[in-house]
Amino acid sequence: MKGIARSMLTTLSTFARKPVTRNYPDYHRPLPRTDRAFPLLLWDHEIDEPFCTGCHACERACPVECMTVLMKDNPNHKSVGGTSSRRKIIDKFWVDYARCMRCNICVEVCNFDAIAMNNTWTGHEMSVYDRKDLVVDLEQLLTQSRAKEIDEWVPIIGQTND
Amino acid sequence: MVTEPAYEFETQDILLNVGPQHPSTHGVFRMVLSVDGEVVRDLVPHIGYLHRGAEKLCETMDYRQGIGFMDRTEYLAAFNAELSYVMAVEALTDIEVPERAQWIRMILCELNRLSSHFMFMGAFGIDVGVFATPFIYAWIGREALIDLFEEVSGDRMMFAYFRPGGLAWDVPRNFKQRVNEALVVAEQGIKDFDTMLTENEIFVARTTGVGKISAAEAIDWGMSGPSIRASGVPLDVRRDEPYLMYDQVEWDVIVGENGDVYDRYYCRLLEMRESVKIIRQCLEKMPDTGPIMPEKMPRMLRTAPGEVYVRTEAPRGEYGVYLVSKGGNRPHRLKVRSACLANLQALRDMSVGQYVADAIVVLGSIDIVLSEVDR
Ligand code: SF4
Ligand code: SF4
Numbered sequence: 001m002k003g004i005a006r007s008m009l010t011t012l013s014t015f016a017r018k019p020v021t022r023n024y025p026d027y028h029r030p031l032p033r034t035d036r037a038f039p040l041l042l043w044d045h046e047i048d049e050p051f052c053t054g055c056h057a058c059e060r061a062c063p064v065e066c067m068t069v070l071m072k073d074n075p076n077h078k079s080v081g082g083t084s085s086r087r088k089i090i091d092k093f094w095v096d097y098a099r100c101m102r103c104n105i106c107v108e109v110c111n112f113d114a115i116a117m118n119n120t121w122t123g124h125e126m127s128v129y130d131r132k133d134l135v136v137d138l139e140q141l142l143t144q145s146r147a148k149e150i151d152e153w154v155p156i157i158g159q160t161n162d
Numbered sequence: 163m164v165t166e167p168a169y170e171f172e173t174q175d176i177l178l179n180v181g182p183q184h185p186s187t188h189g190v191f192r193m194v195l196s197v198d199g200e201v202v203r204d205l206v207p208h209i210g211y212l213h214r215g216a217e218k219l220c221e222t223m224d225y226r227q228g229i230g231f232m233d234r235t236e237y238l239a240a241f242n243a244e245l246s247y248v249m250a251v252e253a254l255t256d257i258e259v260p261e262r263a264q265w266i267r268m269i270l271c272e273l274n275r276l277s278s279h280f281m282f283m284g285a286f287g288i289d290v291g292v293f294a295t296p297f298i299y300a301w302i303g304r305e306a307l308i309d310l311f312e313e314v315s316g317d318r319m320m321f322a323y324f325r326p327g328g329l330a331w332d333v334p335r336n337f338k339q340r341v342n343e344a345l346v347v348a349e350q351g352i353k354d355f356d357t358m359l360t361e362n363e364i365f366v367a368r369t370t371g372v373g374k375i376s377a378a379e380a381i382d383w384g385m386s387g388p389s390i391r392a393s394g395v396p397l398d399v400r401r402d403e404p405y406l407m408y409d410q411v412e413w414d415v416i417v418g419e420n421g422d423v424y425d426r427y428y429c430r431l432l433e434m435r436e437s438v439k440i441i442r443q444c445l446e447k448m449p450d451t452g453p454i455m456p457e458k459m460p461r462m463l464r465t466a467p468g469e470v471y472v473r474t475e476a477p478r479g480e481y482g483v484y485l486v487s488k489g490g491n492r493p494h495r496l497k498v499r500s501a502c503l504a505n506l507q508a509l510r511d512m513s514v515g516q517y518v519a520d521a522i523v524v525l526g527s528i529d530i531v532l533s534e535v536d537r
Contacts, residue, residue: 003361010357011295020302034334036316063227103230103322104330117316 028121033151037123038097039106039115041090041138042152043145047083049076050142051114052090058106058115066099067106068092093141097126098134116152118144175203178518182211186289186522189532193509193525200517205510209503212536217496224491225251225326225463233320235498236534238281241267241274241311242476243534244324246498249405250472250485251326254465258456263328265448268406269341270314270323271474272437272444273307276348278477279430279437280304282529283355286427289526290368296358303351306344313340326463328455338445345438352434360428369424373512373524376421383508386501387479389528392429393421399475411443423527430529464491471499478502478529498537502530 022029039058044051054071072091076082106115117123122144128134144150181192190211196204216235220228229244236243245267252259284300287293308318314333315323323330334340359365375385380393390397398415400408416432418425465487473482479501486495505528512528513521 001363003363003366007358007362007365010354014299014354020305032313032316032334034313034316034331061227063223063230101230101234102317102320103227104316105226105230108330119316 031119031121033119035119036102036104036117037120038100038102038118038126039095039141040118040123040144040150041093041141042114042116043142045148047076049074049084049086050090050138051112052093052110053086053088053112053114054090054093055088055111057109057111061105061109063103063105064099064101066096068094090138093138094135095141096135098131116145116150118150120144120150122149173198180522182208187525187532188285188530191525191530191532191535193521195518195521197518200519202513202516202518202521205513205521207506207509209506209532209535212532214533214537216537217498220496221493225465225493228493228496229324230320230322232498233322234533235500235537236476236478236481236531237319238531239274239278239477240319240321241270241324242474242481244321245271245406246472246474246476246481246483248324248326249474250470250483251463251465253470253472254468254485254487255326255463256466257327257459259328260453260456262449262452263454264406265444266329266333266337266454267324268408269441269444269448270311271406272441273310273341273344275437275477276434277304277307277311279434280307280348280351282430282477283359283427286526286529287359289523290365292359292365296355299351299354299358303348306347310340310344325455327459328453332454338448338450341441341445345441348434349438352431352438355431360431366424369427369523369527370422371420372423372516372520373527374420374422375508375512379511380421380508383511384504385479385508386504387475387477388416388429388433389426389479389505389508391416392418392425394419399473399480403473405472405474407444407447408440410447411440413440423523426527426529462491464489473499476501478531478534479505481534498534500534500537502528502532502534506530506535 042051054069056069059067059069070092071088074084074086074089076084077087078085104117107117175196175198178195178197180195181187182190192208194206195202216231220231229247232243232247233240280300280303284297287296311321312318315321375393377393377395380390380395386397394417396415396417401415413436416429416436418429467487467489469486471482471484473480481501482499484497485493488494509525512524
């Protein structure tokens with residue numbers, strides 16, 4: 001009987017504690033900067049074009065082969081009177097979020113720091129009715145960075161985290 | 163114990179199918195019970211519903227790509243699973259892991275053991291019929307730990323944080339403080355479970371003497387982890403073959419006596435306290451700054467030809483990785499030695515002769531993760 005009384009006392013004592021429940025859809029807990037949702041492409045605000053040159057490095061390194069990259073000659077390159085020093089630039093880019101396993105490898109292999117994991121709630125709340133809607137294209141991948149809606153964090157292997 | 167009913171005429175056993183989609187089988191596990199009234203006469207486990215071929219997949223991937231798949235073989239203790247894998251790769255490449263990285267790995271693995279045991283406490287509570295209350299209480303401690311994992315690695319369950327050679331990136335600056343905060347919550351959680359279940363007469367009556375397995379039988383089945391220690395076998399890879407920095411910290415191997423369900427529960431509870439002890443010592447000894455990766459790492463990791471078996475103590479027992487390499491950047495063959503698979507073999511011996519309701523409790527007490535059983 002003593003044990004049961006003690007056990008009831010434990011349960012009762014929790015009434016005096018602060019609630020730990022977070023009312024999720026109403027309250028979005030702040031996410032740490034390291035949070036990884038799905039990969040996004042970053043926007044170079046200085047030159048007004050994506051950082052991505054379409055080099056295929058991420059496509060080759062992806063373990064589940066969920067990316068498709070196509071490159072083109074940059075119409076804004078210096079040699080044709082533009083402002084950019086990127087000779088090649090991304091033409092089409094698809095990521096199948098339904099297959100992505102959020103392993104961060106694409107971010108690590110990119111030499112141009114052009115891709116980052118989405119660390120906002122938008123990246124987590126992605127439910128759709130059709131699987132096909134989870135294949136996102138270049139425009140969708142760039143929107144958030146273009147509007148400066150993510151706190152870009154591109155981890156370099158072995159770097160400090162501050 | 164079960165008393166044999168006095169039969170007046172011959173009866174027939176009934177086949178009872180439990181699972182694969184059954185809430186008390188902890189995933190997609192199916193067992194076919196042959197029951198005589200309420201008493202289990204035979205039990206045939208069917209596994210393989212969650213087989214994804216992770217080992218075979220890893221053979222087509224380079225060493226870095228394989229890490230993500232290792233997470234998914236053992237989703238409740240992904241740090242421990244990753245650890246075995248990266249240690250196997252390191253053994254074949256002669257990479258020296260910096261000291262600080264080793265301490266951090268050790269802290270994270272022990273924290274992961276805590277969070278995994280919390281999960282056990284909650285799920286086990288439901289199995290024995292203490293419905294929902296322990297499950298939600300377990301979440302308080304586990305949530306604090308998982309939030310910490312997210313701050314460190316970026317993900318809540320599939321961390322992909324260890325790399326051959328060290329860690330993907332450094333821990334946040336306030337890491338020590340955050341670990342201490344999480345430990346305070348976890349300790350409160352352990353205390354709650356202790357006062358709520360350990361001496362609760364109903365719980366004790368429900369679990370004592372159920373699902374007994376002797377030390378000799380447990381060894382024969384190749385069990386490991388808390389499930390075998392509860393039978394009185396002091397088998398702990400951390401103590402027997404210290405890896406990381408386990409030889410520099412003080413802690414006790416928790417050993418049970420009877421090898422019944424209650425002992426398996428109580429061993430895990432005490433083990434959580436030991437984990438807290440280990441983490442506190444790690445925090446003291448861990449250097450504040452320092453490299454977390456060796457200076458020179460090749461862009462594409464290649465191993466020397468050879469084979470290696472690395473085992474570590476995961477929350478559920480010995481998690482081993484057998485890696486055969488013929489040179490090059492991907493494994494020739496990878497085999498995961500899963501603790502759950504071996505522990506699950508003893509299920510029949512433990513459950514035969516018990517009531518049907520007890521078979522569920524026994525299954526809960528060996529704390530299986532089906533993704534680790536099937537891989
Ligand atoms: S994101 Fe980076 S790695 Fe991928 S194609 Fe663009 S530049 Fe290359
Ligand atoms: S996070 Fe991993 S799985 Fe997802 S796109 Fe990048 S490399 Fe592929």
